[in-house]
Amino acid sequence: MGLFDKFKNFKSNFTIGDKLNIENSRDISNKLHDNTNYLKDRFKDCSDINFRELKKSLGNNKYGSILLVFTDGLVNNAIINESIIKPINFSHRLDNISDINITLLQDIILINSVKVTKKFDDVIHSILSGETVLLIDGSEEALLLNTRGWESRSVQESPVESVIRGSKEGFVEDIRTNTAMIRRKLKDSSLKIQDLKVGSKSNTSIAIIYMDDIVNQEILQSALNKLEKIKIDGIFDTGYIEQFLEEDTFSIFPQMQITERPDKACGNLLEGRIVILVDGSPDALIFPVGLVQFLQSPEDYYERFIFANIVRFIRFVGFVVASTFPSIYVAVTTFHQELLPSDFVLNIAKGRVEVPFPPVIEALLMEITIELLREASARLPSRIGQTIGIVGALVIGDAAVKAGIISPIMVVVIAITAIGSYIFPHFSTSYSVRFIRLPMILMAATFGAFGIVITWAWIIAHMCKLHSFGHPFLTPFAPINTKDMKDAALRGPMATLAYSPSSASNKNKRGK
Known part of the structure; x- marks a missing residue:
């Protein structure tokens, strides 16, 4: 095959998606004018994307240019005004200096979460995620400033899983609020939260939550591998993730459990299970599960075991x-x-x-x-x-x-x-x-x-x-696991449930 044939073959295999991926991964230029034009071209006809340019006098008739880019409606305007614009405009550290640099701005800006990047794909994703991007003339780096502040539903009781006795908290659509509710209930450093982006267009944030000292590492790795292989334009609910992860697509029985209750999610985490949260969804996915988990309620553990067993038997x-x-x-x-x-x-x-x-x-x-x-x-x-x-x-x-x-x-x-x-x-x-x-x-x-x-x-x-x-799916009945019978069709007194079931984890053997 000649050189021309190789080039023609390469050109035919080079798709529009490949071009976009290469363009998105381009580096930031040290010329603010070029960066501004590129971003305005990418966000053409996007009226909610705001460009705010600041001019800071450096003396000797010189001015430093600073560009702020953010999405209206996804940011907290008060944070931008008070923690970014005001410190830059009134800081004396920027007076009579030869040039503005990223390191100096990091010290001046009053934002608790600041990241530095050289890639435009990070910049664009941050803008669309509610962060404010700061670019300066003469620098090939950008600051990603956490200014998220969109409107969200307040924490309230789950309408689907209401209980008479127990917590009245329910998950909401904001993923960080949901992870915070779990973190507040499980104050242990072994509680791990890994973030992934799924969906080529939606770039939806999902959180994989587990107890590192209890979880079955093989199950965890299998789940992470499946999540990384998901190819879809958009993810808008945990139902999408469930259908990608389930092993038997045509089964009439669900192979994962969903819940809107943080206490239920935490209880399953302590049993060695894995929880997945999706940004924009008030439901949490729990796996691995069996049939008995679908017939259990958080209220079973808040009432005395005699009454809880009667209700569970009725179910x-x-x-x-x-x-x-x-x-x-x-x-x-x-x-x-x-x-x-x-x-x-x-x-x-x-x-x-x-x-x-x-x-x-x-x-x-x-x-x-x-x-x-x-x-x-x-x-x-x-x-x-x-x-x-x-x-x-x-x-x-x-x-x-x-x-x-x-x-x-x-x-x-x-x-x-x-x-x-x-x-x-x-x-x-x-x-x-x-x-x-x-x-x-x-x-x-x-x-x-x-x-x-x-x-x-x-x-x-x-x-x-x-x-x-x-x-x-029928554990602990098939195969029979007598150690896990303490919380199956009926549950034992609370003292017998001190440790996680052996079937959920291969690390926590304290229940023997």
Whole structure:
């Protein structure tokens, strides 16, 4: 291959993205005029990018030029005025000197966080992240000044994971506020927070949080490798990260837990798990997890263990009821009437005299109606949504019974099933239960109780196969881990929970 052919081949493989990457990584010039023109060209038609040039007299009719660049709305204007502009304008250290230099300005400016860079990609990212960039004529370096000060939601109780007893703090959309809440609860130097940028266009900040002396280093390294391989234009919520990190994309069960509660995140950190925060999202991702974590609530640890165990047992019962109750009704009324008392069978028959559909059609119609009401109430404003959900269910259920479309007993079955779906502390678990319910109804209508057994066998086999970063989904039940049974379906007294479970970490062996 000749030189011309090599050049042509190189040119064909040289994409526009490569050109932009090279241009973005260019060094800062020592001529302020060139730097200003470059930034104005990059931020052309960006009305929120402000350029403020300061002229400082150096004596002998000489002036030093200083350029400040920042994004309006992402900065605290008071900090810029009081900590940058005012010290520069009124500092006597800049009088009668030959030239202004970066080192001198670092001493004058009253900013607690100052970084120095020679790259324009750092400059542009800092401007778009709420920092103020300072450039001077004659220097190939720029100062990145922390002046972030955008409006954000104040810390308040999580509307999804509210508790009667316990902390009322919830995560907000600002990542630094969230990391500070975790740091305030875990005052230990082994708490590590690593920052990454994900998203080629959004450059979203994410924080990977873990306890260095407890976490499984193999799981941590695996997570970091997967995060670095994410290729996407923008990340706007933890849901993006979850879908990139999960091992079985097509599983109906979530392999990571989400929470809006700092105390829950801290509790999982002490158990050797990893927490991921995404800037702009009030949710935290927790992994590795198993099925039992989705049925646990922070309130389980704030109440005495006897009462906590009763409530936790009710959640496990609710899981079975929400997933299986309609299919049991369909199987019994279709194939196994002999299992019910004769009086009860007669009452069911009376209620179904005018119903033209078989039980399976009844169940499917009611399930679809409940799902429509659920989605409608979730999308409407909160006050209207609650009214629509309650009134709609009562009116539609009563009208359907009077019209002979469904039987009264079916309304009771679906109502109990819906209530069972709402008891899960982890909302995403309800999606899994709702997905399980429909095929189980069809299997019950086809094969009776045997169909329910087959469906549950498939589900259990799938859960046995499922892993969350190498962590078995059914631990500590499959494989059996007696040491971690102290906080599984039931929990022991608080004295037995002093140390992290052995299945979550391979470093903390104090629980033996």
